[in-house]
Amino acid sequence: MRVGERELVARVTASDPPVVIVDGVAHEVTAIAGGRSHVRVQGETAQRIVNLDGQGLPTSAAIGGVAVALDVRTAQAAARDAALAAGRTGGAGGGLVKAPMPGRVVRVLVSAGQSVERGTPLVIVEAMKMENELLATTAGVVKAVHVGEGVAVDAGQALVELDPS
Structure with missing residues (x-):
């Protein structure tokens, strides 16, 4: 969360x-x-x-009458937002699509050896019940495909390697 x-x-x-652990400090919360x-x-x-704004994930809180804006996200949503901020390129750096x-x-x-244009769909990854089409960031030739269909992948894992033309 961002405060x-x-x-x-x-x-x-x-x-x-419930106990909420914030930056290593445990807080007991009673609604x-x-x-x-x-x-x-x-222990204290x-x-x-704390007054929350009543949203599913609150957008503001008031403590001692002082209102503060909150940006609360699940770990999955934070990862998704970071990926979207990097564009629909799957975190590509150079010719590597992650x-x-x-x-x-x-x-x-x-497949390996295939020529692609910038923007060509390379891989579709499903995350949080959404399909994400990852695109080539540059024209080139597919040097290697590091995954297969049905394979579970971690954030940052190499999927396709391109040799830019």
Whole structure:
């Protein structure tokens, strides 16, 4: 999540009450009426009331009457957003097309030795129930295909290597 200029990593446990670990510090959270929560650092007695805006993933919070904008995303959404920010090229650098996020290869659309133009679809990766068509960033010849259909891939994994023309 991003709070102002600070980027924080938070994990929520399934305990009762839930514990939210923010940058290594455990906080117990107890929901109260009106979309508010009591939050206290585990092991301490002082607590704060946090008002969230009632969204599925809140976009703002108020602590002690001071409102703060929040950008809260799941790890998967953050990976997707980073991939989209890099364009639909699958994180390509030079002639290497990489998986933008963890997923499964649905289709391989090219083979080694094949000539491609810039923008040619190379591979379709399914992630979070969405199909992502990864495109050639440059014209060239497919030097190698590193994956096959049905294969699970990690973010940043090499999928197709191009020899630019």
